[in-house]
Amino acid sequence: MTKLLYIEPVVSEMVGEWTRYLSQYKCPETEVVVTSLPEGPRHLEYYSYGALVVPRLLNIIKGAEKEGFDGAIIGCFYDPGLREAREIAEKLVVTAPAEASMHIASTLGQRFSIIVGRTKWIPLMRENVIKYGFQDHLASFQAIGMGVLDLQVDPEETKRRIVQAAQKAIEQDGAEVIILGCTHQFGFYQELQGILGVPVIDVGLAALNYAEFLVNLRNKHGWYFNKKNEYLSPPHEEIEAWKLSDLF
Amino acid sequence: MTKLLYIEPVVSEMVGEWTRYLSQYKCPETEVVVTSLPEGPRHLEYYSYGALVVPRLLNIIKGAEKEGFDGAIIGCFYDPGLREAREIAEKLVVTAPAEASMHIASTLGQRFSIIVGRTKWIPLMRENVIKYGFQDHLASFQAIGMGVLDLQVDPEETKRRIVQAAQKAIEQDGAEVIILGCTHQFGFYQELQGILGVPVIDVGLAALNYAEFLVNLRNKHGWYFNKKNEYLSPPHEEIEAWKLSDLF
Amino acid sequence: MTKLLYIEPVVSEMVGEWTRYLSQYKCPETEVVVTSLPEGPRHLEYYSYGALVVPRLLNIIKGAEKEGFDGAIIGCFYDPGLREAREIAEKLVVTAPAEASMHIASTLGQRFSIIVGRTKWIPLMRENVIKYGFQDHLASFQAIGMGVLDLQVDPEETKRRIVQAAQKAIEQDGAEVIILGCTHQFGFYQELQGILGVPVIDVGLAALNYAEFLVNLRNKHGWYFNKKNEYLSPPHEEIEAWKLSDLF
Amino acid sequence: MTKLLYIEPVVSEMVGEWTRYLSQYKCPETEVVVTSLPEGPRHLEYYSYGALVVPRLLNIIKGAEKEGFDGAIIGCFYDPGLREAREIAEKLVVTAPAEASMHIASTLGQRFSIIVGRTKWIPLMRENVIKYGFQDHLASFQAIGMGVLDLQVDPEETKRRIVQAAQKAIEQDGAEVIILGCTHQFGFYQELQGILGVPVIDVGLAALNYAEFLVNLRNKHGWYFNKKNEYLSPPHEEIEAWKLSDLF
Amino acid sequence: MTKLLYIEPVVSEMVGEWTRYLSQYKCPETEVVVTSLPEGPRHLEYYSYGALVVPRLLNIIKGAEKEGFDGAIIGCFYDPGLREAREIAEKLVVTAPAEASMHIASTLGQRFSIIVGRTKWIPLMRENVIKYGFQDHLASFQAIGMGVLDLQVDPEETKRRIVQAAQKAIEQDGAEVIILGCTHQFGFYQELQGILGVPVIDVGLAALNYAEFLVNLRNKHGWYFNKKNEYLSPPHEEIEAWKLSDLF
Amino acid sequence: MTKLLYIEPVVSEMVGEWTRYLSQYKCPETEVVVTSLPEGPRHLEYYSYGALVVPRLLNIIKGAEKEGFDGAIIGCFYDPGLREAREIAEKLVVTAPAEASMHIASTLGQRFSIIVGRTKWIPLMRENVIKYGFQDHLASFQAIGMGVLDLQVDPEETKRRIVQAAQKAIEQDGAEVIILGCTHQFGFYQELQGILGVPVIDVGLAALNYAEFLVNLRNKHGWYFNKKNEYLSPPHEEIEAWKLSDLF
Structure with a gap:
C-alpha cells in the first residue's frame, strides 16, 4: 500500500473533485489523500504568493511524514518548495507537476x-x-x-x-x-x-504517477534523494534550540 | 498484468540470472521475460557491434509487439536502437538503461x-x-x-x-x-x-522500473511516443514493396 | 540622499558590526540601516531555513518601502526571496549578494x-x-x-x-x-x-554598492524592474480579500 | 591519386547520375566510384530504415578499405553509420554530408x-x-x-x-x-x-570535397581519426571467435 | 571627484551634444569629457572600420590614463577595443555600452x-x-x-x-x-x-553610469580588472624595444 | 594554380623557414608566399599587440586581393582580424589557425x-x-x-x-x-x-590546408563568405569620402 498526499498549496474548494479525479488514475495499491490550505491565497500566479505558502506547505509535509505517508505531491506547476520539502523529508518522497x-x-x-x-x-x-x-x-x-x-x-x-x-x-x-x-x-x-x-x-496526473514511481524506487532499491549533502536535513538540535519546531 | 521483454542485445549465458534478478525487483503485476541474441557479439563495447545487433533487435521488438508484450527494454547502457525501436513500435513501450x-x-x-x-x-x-x-x-x-x-x-x-x-x-x-x-x-x-x-x-533495474512506469502512463492516459511526427512508423506498403518485412 | 536597508535574514548579534562595516564603504550620500530577524534560524545553510524566513523578509521589505527607503539588500549569498521581493516592491530597489x-x-x-x-x-x-x-x-x-x-x-x-x-x-x-x-x-x-x-x-559590499548603483539608475532614468509582466505586483484587492495583508 | 567511394545507402537507380555529377566537382587527381545497395529501402526517412542499412554499409566500407580506397562518403544527410564506420576503418577516411x-x-x-x-x-x-x-x-x-x-x-x-x-x-x-x-x-x-x-x-558535393580534404590531411600529416580510444577498432580475434567476419 | 572620458570612436560633430546629454545624467561628483577622432570613419557599421579605429582609441586611452582620468567609455555598441583597452590600462577603468x-x-x-x-x-x-x-x-x-x-x-x-x-x-x-x-x-x-x-x-547612459559604478568599486575596494593574468599589461621594455610606444 | 599568402602578423625573421615548411605540405598546384610585418611587435601575446597589427594586416590582405591571390592565412592562433579581413575581401578566401x-x-x-x-x-x-x-x-x-x-x-x-x-x-x-x-x-x-x-x-599546417580547401570550394561552387549581410564590404564611396583608402 502506497499512501500519497496531494497538497493543493492554496485555499481551494476543489479538494473533493481532485480526490475523485486522482482516484481514477492512481494504481490500485495507492491511496491518495488531497488537502489544501485553510487560509492564504487562492492561486499562486505571483512569486510572493508562492513564498507565503511554502512554510505552511513544509509543515504539512513534515506532518505527512510523521503520519506515515509514503509520498507528497506539491500540486502547483511552479513546483513551489520542492527543494525545501526534500530537505526536511527523511524518507517521504516529494515531487511536483x-x-x-x-x-x-x-x-x-x-x-x-x-x-x-x-x-x-x-x-x-x-x-x-x-x-x-x-x-x-x-x-x-x-x-x-x-x-x-x-x-x-x-x-x-x-x-x-x-x-x-x-x-x-x-x-x-x-x-x-x-x-x-x-x-x-x-x-x-x-x-x-x-x-x-x-x-x-x-500535469497533476503526471505528478501523481511520478510520485508512485519514485515511491516504488525508494521501496525496492532505497533510491532516495541524496541526504548526505544536497538534501541533508537540518539537525534536530538546531531546530529545537532556535524554536523552529512549530514551523516544521 | 504488464508483460515486459528484457532483451540482452548480445549473445549471453546470463538469461537465467537476469530473469531471477529482475524478478526480485519488478512489480507484482509485472511479468518479465528475458531474451538474448542467438549469434553475434558478446558485448557492445564497439560502436560497430552495436550497429550489427540493431536490426536483429528491431526484429525481436516487432515480434514482442505482435505477441502482446506491453514493453521492451534494450539491456545495454549505450541504449542502442532505442529511437529506431520506438519508431517501429505502434503501441509497445520501449526504454533503455x-x-x-x-x-x-x-x-x-x-x-x-x-x-x-x-x-x-x-x-x-x-x-x-x-x-x-x-x-x-x-x-x-x-x-x-x-x-x-x-x-x-x-x-x-x-x-x-x-x-x-x-x-x-x-x-x-x-x-x-x-x-x-x-x-x-x-x-x-x-x-x-x-x-x-x-x-x-x-541501470538494468532502473530500466525495468522505468518501463513499468511508462506502460502505466500509456495504459492510464494514452501517453505514448509521438507517432504523428518524430516516431511515425514507416508505412506498411513501403515495407512490403521493398521486401523489408523479414527485417522488421 | 539614498536610504538603504541591509537585512540580515537571520537572528544575528552582528547588526552593529555590519552597520559599522557597511558605513565605511557606502557613498557619502547613502544612509545604511541594518536589521535582522527577531526570531528564526541563525544561518541559512538549509534550503528550508531560507523558505522559513522569506515571508518575514517580504514583510520587512514591504515596510521599508512604506517608510521611504530607496533600496533593500537581502544579506545572504543564496539571495533568498529576491524575485519575490522585487514583485511586491513598487519602487523600492532590491538586490542581493x-x-x-x-x-x-x-x-x-x-x-x-x-x-x-x-x-x-x-x-x-x-x-x-x-x-x-x-x-x-x-x-x-x-x-x-x-x-x-x-x-x-x-x-x-x-x-x-x-x-x-x-x-x-x-x-x-x-x-x-x-x-x-x-x-x-x-x-x-x-x-x-x-x-x-x-x-x-x-559579497556584502558588492551588494551594497550594486544597490547604490541600481538606485541611481532608477532615479536618473526610471530604470526599474519590469513591473508590467515579470515582476507585476499582486493586486491590492486580492491581498485584502484573502487577508494576506499581515503577510506583506 | 585519391580514390573515393560514394555510397548511396539505399536501393537507387541514380548511380550513373551521381557518378557524372560528382565527377564535375572532384579534384583532377580524385577518382570517384558510386555504389548503392542491392536490396533494402529506397530512402531513409525513417530511423529504422537507417538502422537496417548500416550493417551492409559497414560491409561495403570494410570492402572499400581492402580494395585500397582512400575515402568513403555515406551519401545521406542523416549521416547514418558514420561513427561506426570510422571505428572499423583502419586507414580509410569516412565522412558524410x-x-x-x-x-x-x-x-x-x-x-x-x-x-x-x-x-x-x-x-x-x-x-x-x-x-x-x-x-x-x-x-x-x-x-x-x-x-x-x-x-x-x-x-x-x-x-x-x-x-x-x-x-x-x-x-x-x-x-x-x-x-x-x-x-x-x-x-x-x-x-x-x-x-x-x-x-x-x-550536401553531397560538400561531402565529396570534405572527403578529399580529409584524405589530404591523412596523407600529408597522418591526421586520422583517434584510433587509440574513441574509434579503436574491435580486435580481430574477437571478430573471428564470434564469427562476425561476414558482417564486417 | 571622478573624471571620465567618453570617446566617440569615430569622426563626429556631436561632441557638444554628447557632453550636454551625459552631463544631465552623471553623478554630481563626476566630470565627463567627450572626445572623438580627428580622422577616420563616421560610423562603425563595418567590422573593418572598427579595427581601423582601435589603435587610435588605445592611444587616447593611454593618454587619458596619463592625464589622470579615472575611467574611459568606448562609445559604440560593438564595444570595440574593450578587451585591449583593459589590458593596456593600469588603473584606468574602461567600459562600453x-x-x-x-x-x-x-x-x-x-x-x-x-x-x-x-x-x-x-x-x-x-x-x-x-x-x-x-x-x-x-x-x-x-x-x-x-x-x-x-x-x-x-x-x-x-x-x-x-x-x-x-x-x-x-x-x-x-x-x-x-x-x-x-x-x-x-x-x-x-x-x-x-x-x-x-x-x-x-546604451550611452548605461555605459556612463556603469563607468561611475566601476570607478567607485576600484576606489573603495581595489576591485579592478585582473592584471595578473587575463589583462596583464605588456612589458614596458618590449614596447620600447619594438618602438610600439607611439601606438600606445 | 592556387596562390596563397601566409601572413605572419608580426615582425619575424622566420619568413624563409616558414616558406620552406609550408612548401612541404601544400598541394602541388598551390603556390605559397610568406610575408611578415616590417615593424611592430614580435609576438601577439597581448590583446593590444593584436589590435595594433590588424590595420596593417588588412592592408596586406587588400593588397593580396588586388595582386590576384586566391587566399590569405593569418598566421596566429588568436586569429586576429579574421572577421574584418573577410569583410573587406571580395573574392579572396581568408582563414586562420x-x-x-x-x-x-x-x-x-x-x-x-x-x-x-x-x-x-x-x-x-x-x-x-x-x-x-x-x-x-x-x-x-x-x-x-x-x-x-x-x-x-x-x-x-x-x-x-x-x-x-x-x-x-x-x-x-x-x-x-x-x-x-x-x-x-x-x-x-x-x-x-x-x-x-x-x-x-x-595549427599553421591546418590553416594552410584549410585555405586550400576553402579556395577549392569557392572555385568549384562559388561557396564564399556571406557578402550580402554578415561580411558585406564597406562601400567604396564611403572609403573615399572619408579617406580611409590608405588604410585598406
Missing part, C-alpha cells in the same frame, strides 16, 4: 511546448525548465492570455484557446508533446490528445 | 557521475547525456580501466575499483548520485549504496 | 571561482549561477569544509583554508576573480586580495 | 538554416547539429512539406517551395548560409545561390 | 531584446551577447532596416520603426527589457519607456 | 585539448572556441608555463613540457585530439603524434 511532466514529456518526444495562462508565468517556469535541465527539449511557451481565475469563467473559450495555442506550438514551434501548464479542467487532456494526435500531459 | 537511469538520477540529486569500464565508452555515452538533455546534471565520467569481459575476472578487484571511482566522483567532482554504467554484478549497487551513503543506480 | 558579486566579477575577468563553506551549499548556488546566466564565467566552486557557525571558531584556520582554496581556484581552475561566498570576516577580502594579486569580492 | 556541410557553412557565415522535406526529419537532424557542436550556429530548420519520394514528382513545385523556405530562413530566422538538406536536384544549388545571393550548400 | 547595458538589463528582467539598425550588425552583437554570458537572457534582436546614417534622416520615421520593433520584441519574443542598440536620439528612451511600460536602456 | 584546427580536430575525435604557452592566452582562446561553436568539443586547455619568446630558448625543455601537458590532457581531461596552440617548432607535431598515438594538429 513541472518536474514530473517534463521528465515524461522529454521521454515521449524530442521537444515539448508548455501552454500557460499569462505571459507573467513564463519567467519562473523557464527558470524551472533550465534548472531541471530540459532547455534543449523546450520548443516554446504559448500563453492563452488568461489568469488562473479566468480559466473557469467560460470553459469553452478556455478550451478553444488552448487548442489554438497547442496547434501553434506543434506547427510553428515543432512541439512533439504538449504540457498543459494552465488548466484545471479535469480530463480535458484526453479530449485535446484526440484532437491533436500528440501526447498531451495533464 | 541510460535514459531511465539519468531521469531517475537527476531527480534524486543535482549532479550525477557515471562509472564506466574503459574511457573508450565515454564519447558515445556523453553523446547520450547531451541528447537526453542532462549535460548540466553530469558531474563526471569515471573510468575504472576494465573492458566488459574483464569485469567478471576478479569481482573483488572490480568492486574495489568501482568504490574508489565513485568516491572520487563524490569528493572531487561533486556527484550527488552514482550511476553504475559498468557492472553486471547483481545486487552490488545495494552494497555500494551502503558504503557511499548516496543513491547508486543499477 | 550573489547577483551583485557575479555581475561585478564577470566584468573584472573572464572566469570566477566561488569559495564556499560546505559542499552542501553548492547545488543551490550553482542554480543561481545558471539562473543569472553566468555559467560560462564560472571556473569552479571550492569548498573549505566548514559550516557557517564553524567559520568564526578559529578565524586563522578559516583564513588559511580560504587562501588555500583560492590559490587552487586560480592555479588549477583558471579563476581570474575570487568571490568569497563564505566569510563574515570583515575586511578579510582586502588582505586576501593582497596575497593573491587578483580581485577578491566581498 | 551533414558533418561536411555544417563545417563549411559555419565557416562561411555565423548562422545557417537547413531546408528539409518533412518535419519528421528534424529531430534526428537536430541531434546531429548538437552532436557536431553547431547548435549556436543553427538559425532554423525550414520544412517544405514533402517526403523524399515527392521531391521528384513536380520538380518546379519543389524548387518553388525551396526558394520560399530559404527566403524565410534568411529574412525571418537570420540565416547567413543555406544548407539544402532535402534535394537530389543536381546543380539546383547554383541556381538557388543566384536567386538568394547567399551561399547554398549542396 | 553593450557590456553595461546587458548587465543592467539582465538585472531588471529575465530576457531582453536588442533593437538594431540593420541585420548586418547582428552577428557581431550576438557574439558579444555570448561572450559576456547573456545568451540565455536574450529574447531577440529586432532590426528596423536602417543604417547608422539613415537614423537621423527622418527622426519621426525612425522612432515609429523603433516603437514597432520594441512592441514586437515584447509581445512576440517575450522581452521584459528593451536595449536601444541603434539610436542617437538623445532622450528618446524616456519617451519609449512611457509608451511601452517596460525599461528601455539608452 | 584556430578556426582551421578546431574544424579538423572536432572531425577526428569528440574532444580536443589545446596546449598553450601561458595561462594569459587562455581567455581569448576560449572566447574563440565558444565563438566558433566548439565548446562542447573542448576537453581542456593545458599551459606549459612559457611565453612565446621562451619557447625557442631550450627547445628540448619546451618539447618535454608539451609532451607532459598533452599526456595530462589525454589521461586526465579525456582529449582525443591535441591542438598545438603554442609551438613554432617545425615538424614537432609528427614526433609528438608518434609518442602519444593520437592526432596532433600543427
